[in-house]
Amino acid sequence: MPGVKIKRDDCIGCKSCLPICPFGAIDFDAEAKKASINDKCTSCGVCVPACPSEAIVSDIRIVKDLSEYKDVWVFAEHRDGKLAKVGLQLLGCASGLAKELGQRTAAILVGHKVEGMAKTLIEHGADIVYIVDAPELEHYKFDTYTKSIVELVRKHLPNMFLIGATHIGRDLAPRVSRRLNAGLTADCTELTLDPQTKLLKMTRPAFGGNIMATILCPNTRPQMSTVRPGIMKELPADPHRKGELVHEKVEFTERDIMVKVMEVVKIQRHVANLEEARIIVSGGRGVGGAEGFKVIKELADVLGGEVGGSRVAVEKGWITQDHQVGQTGKTVRPDLYIACGISGSIQHRAGMGQSGCIVAINKDPDAYMFKIADYGIVGDLHEVVPLLTEAFKRELGK
Amino acid sequence: MNIVVCIKQVPDTTDVKIDPKTGTLIREGVPSIINPDDRHAIEEGLRLKEKHGGRVVVLSMGPPQAMDALMETKAMGVDECYLVSDRAFAGSDTLATSYALARCVQTTGAWDVVICGRQAIDGDTAQIGPQMAEALGVPQVTYAIEIKIDGKHVVAKRALEDGYEVIETHLPALFTVINEINKPRYPTVKGIVSVCRDCNIQTWTAKDIGASPKMCGLNGSPTQVARTFAPEPKGAGVIYKGAAEQNVKDLVKALRAKNVVRVR
Numbered sequence: 001m002p003g004v005k006i007k008r009d010d011c012i013g014c015k016s017c018l019p020i021c022p023f024g025a026i027d028f029d030a031e032a033k034k035a036s037i038n039d040k041c042t043s044c045g046v047c048v049p050a051c052p053s054e055a056i057v058s059d060i061r062i063v064k065d066l067s068e069y070k071d072v073w074v075f076a077e078h079r080d081g082k083l084a085k086v087g088l089q090l091l092g093c094a095s096g097l098a099k100e101l102g103q104r105t106a107a108i109l110v111g112h113k114v115e116g117m118a119k120t121l122i123e124h125g126a127d128i129v130y131i132v133d134a135p136e137l138e139h140y141k142f143d144t145y146t147k148s149i150v151e152l153v154r155k156h157l158p159n160m161f162l163i164g165a166t167h168i169g170r171d172l173a174p175r176v177s178r179r180l181n182a183g184l185t186a187d188c189t190e191l192t193l194d195p196q197t198k199l200l201k202m203t204r205p206a207f208g209g210n211i212m213a214t215i216l217c218p219n220t221r222p223q224m225s226t227v228r229p230g231i232m233k234e235l236p237a238d239p240h241r242k243g244e245l246v247h248e249k250v251e252f253t254e255r256d257i258m259v260k261v262m263e264v265v266k267i268q269r270h271v272a273n274l275e276e277a278r279i280i281v282s283g284g285r286g287v288g289g290a291e292g293f294k295v296i297k298e299l300a301d302v303l304g305g306e307v308g309g310s311r312v313a314v315e316k317g318w319i320t321q322d323h324q325v326g327q328t329g330k331t332v333r334p335d336l337y338i339a340c341g342i343s344g345s346i347q348h349r350a351g352m353g354q355s356g357c358i359v360a361i362n363k364d365p366d367a368y369m370f371k372i373a374d375y376g377i378v379g380d381l382h383e384v385v386p387l388l389t390e391a392f393k394r395e396l397g398k
Numbered sequence: 399m400n401i402v403v404c405i406k407q408v409p410d411t412t413d414v415k416i417d418p419k420t421g422t423l424i425r426e427g428v429p430s431i432i433n434p435d436d437r438h439a440i441e442e443g444l445r446l447k448e449k450h451g452g453r454v455v456v457l458s459m460g461p462p463q464a465m466d467a468l469m470e471t472k473a474m475g476v477d478e479c480y481l482v483s484d485r486a487f488a489g490s491d492t493l494a495t496s497y498a499l500a501r502c503v504q505t506t507g508a509w510d511v512v513i514c515g516r517q518a519i520d521g522d523t524a525q526i527g528p529q530m531a532e533a534l535g536v537p538q539v540t541y542a543i544e545i546k547i548d549g550k551h552v553v554a555k556r557a558l559e560d561g562y563e564v565i566e567t568h569l570p571a572l573f574t575v576i577n578e579i580n581k582p583r584y585p586t587v588k589g590i591v592s593v594c595r596d597c598n599i600q601t602w603t604a605k606d607i608g609a610s611p612k613m614c615g616l617n618g619s620p621t622q623v624a625r626t627f628a629p630e631p632k633g634a635g636v637i638y639k640g641a642a643e644q645n646v647k648d649l650v651k652a653l654r655a656k657n658v659v660r661v662r
Contacts, residue, residue, distance in 0.1 A: 022500065039426035042535075174525035175529070178493065178496060178533055186522065186524065211430070212627050214626075259565050261566075360655070376638065376641045377645045377646070378645075387642060392659065
């Protein structure tokens, strides 16, 4: 049942609520000149203040004072009974923000038989773990997960909510934000507080003629943000840390279930684990072909690292997509990133700019990569890279 | 089957250049293209029509020049196009955009399927699809790599980082597709000729789609861009420009000194 109603006697038939509803959930009886709520209503309440005669009432509390929203929440993603690293990384970031705000860090653990994971979340910085446990939540699905999270948010009123930008998070977060009418900023690379307003400053790469954009969400709560894996740093686990478990019950009706997961298929192949690599040797346009990646791979092997590629290299089919570094590929943060024949487009830099030490190898002395590199060699990678491989072999005694 | 495809016209960012002095994008001379993922959405719409009959309607929200992108889709063989363009939409974030696009979808009449590209290369948010699905009150399958429809019954594959899942759902539904799903067709000569002869693409304003000014553009956008800037440049690095052997020797020495390369 929708939590929003229109008091028929008070409705003056002005229709001003009709276009406001994002969900098309308000019908209008032209004969009687009265509006009514249909079953598409998600109880978001956006129509309530739009009514000039105050005929629309909601049993969802409309919070006017934004300071009632407290705490920094993190969505604790998990698959096959294991927590995703990104959730722990976000807890690290959330703990810093919460401390500065004098608020608490909470992890949102939604699933079936998941309580066992709560301890790890507390050890990594959660003060509270909200648990919603139901058989319908065994596998991630946007329908049951959105409902669970929206109910938690409406009950506990979080100030901020961070979600990993994975295939799950990017399916879930926008759906939640639409239902709550809350602002959402994608793929943030930096989250800090404005010193005066204490608003969350969400910084992300963007192209509007510039490179980075800082985004604020002043008038809606929670301030929602997705962050890619590998951007934030997790805190070391503290086995003595104490936290509170809060169990919440969410009921699902037939209407709430929109999709069924029939099967999950894991593709057995060596998927490049770039996010966790300490050293990455990456090739771009200058590599010139699939054959050229052999020397890249040899250097990566000698250094015990992974092979990466730019978008161009992937699009030309020289290397598979799971190796792609950059805005549409993976975000990596190795100790050492060796960019071979990569000019350094902003999209590529968005994926590797936070690497500890960057080495650029390029024929073109004006390649942008040299500007962000700690070290660079101007020269043909086909000559330089094999020499490097040999030198490291000697150096490392291989 | 009534199929609605939403597309965006974007600057072709694969060839974007950077001003070495200011560190900002050089926009001049960068051509506009149909967003790459959206081409796959158009192709999937056309394939579904070829299999099940019906019509393909393409929507694009943007400035008047986005008309070019819509003409190209007409030449690919879609049935109808609408440009959604109004000053009232300026400054829309993803919530305001999804609100307007959901209204457009409703304005096209009865519909069964909405297809979007996963994300646009200029914003990369991947938020519009799911936000529209929520606004329309329908199921979503994001990162779709296969869509099979039988009557109202849908079986679709959704890509995951390490594989895929098979999802069962029902129409009406919204899909966001990735490039693995198909190979987009090129516009045909016949298509181009017919577009040149008769290009009647209607523009819808906020009023035409019954949108409230409160929910559009800056008014309807909870997120606000506070500032944009070039990332802080790192301190200048050491660039070796000598003979290859010497360069390599110097670099290895420097990396050893920094302790980033260790014997494992």
